[in-house]
Amino acid sequence: MTDTRGPQPPYETYGGEQPVQQGTQPYHPPQAYPSPHGGAGTQGGQQHTGQPGQAGGSAAAAVRRPRTGATTQPRTRKARLRVAKADPWSVMKVSFLLSIALGICTIVASAVLWMVMDAMGVFSTVGGTISEATGSNESNGFDLQSFLSLPRVLIFSSVIAVIDVVLVTALATLGAFIYNISAGFVGGVELTLAEDE
Numbered sequence: 001m002t003d004t005r006g007p008q009p010p011y012e013t014y015g016g017e018q019p020v021q022q023g024t025q026p027y028h029p030p031q032a033y034p035s036p037h038g039g040a041g042t043q044g045g046q047q048h049t050g051q052p053g054q055a056g057g058s059a060a061a062a063v064r065r066p067r068t069g070a071t072t073q074p075r076t077r078k079a080r081l082r083v084a085k086a087d088p089w090s091v092m093k094v095s096f097l098l099s100i101a102l103g104i105c106t107i108v109a110s111a112v113l114w115m116v117m118d119a120m121g122v123f124s125t126v127g128g129t130i131s132e133a134t135g136s137n138e139s140n141g142f143d144l145q146s147f148l149s150l151p152r153v154l155i156f157s158s159v160i161a162v163i164d165v166v167l168v169t170a171l172a173t174l175g176a177f178i179y180n181i182s183a184g185f186v187g188g189v190e191l192t193l194a195e196d197e
Contacts, residue, residue: 052071077194082188082191088177091172091175091176095166099164106157106160110155123144123145
């Protein structure tokens with residue numbers, strides 16, 4: 001069939017816009033940020049390069065480079081504090097526990113020292129010398145080994161440990177009272193505490 005209408009006028013559209021012709025490339029909006037590959041993105045076969053003053057600037061201008069030679073050193077915070085008061089009850093409890101631990105260490109150290117000296121033969125040698133020096137025709141002299149036996153040494157060490165517990169606890173509590181009285185006049189002991197970040 002042939003068209004008998006003859007030549008037709010061009011199409012008129014609203015606003016004077018022309019219809020999109022076939023074969024032209026579609027519209028690509030400018031990129032707001034550069035692509036991660038070298039600052040130039042390819043979209044639809046068309047390459048966009050950033051220009052100064054446009055939204056799609058180059059990656060060199062968008063990436064902030066760190067300053068060279070800048071070193072970060074850890075800061076140390078310091079606080080100056082003052083011990084204004086020591087609680088006598090807490091001081092008594094802590095000193096009591098510490099004195100018990102010290103008494104147990106005294107008993108164990110005495111037993112270990114006696115065993116070492118007995119293994120080395122110190123008591124037999126010194127005891128023989130003392131018995132010869134103090135002996136006579138009627139008596140054999142002073143017997144050091146029977147006097148410094150292990151049970152007697154442990155009993156003597158236990159008595160010293162009990163006395164140490166009582167004295168240390170009482171003196172520490174009395175010292176807390178004396179410190180509180182003196183801190184009311186001079187302000188107490190000042191301490192400087194440091195904290196590493």
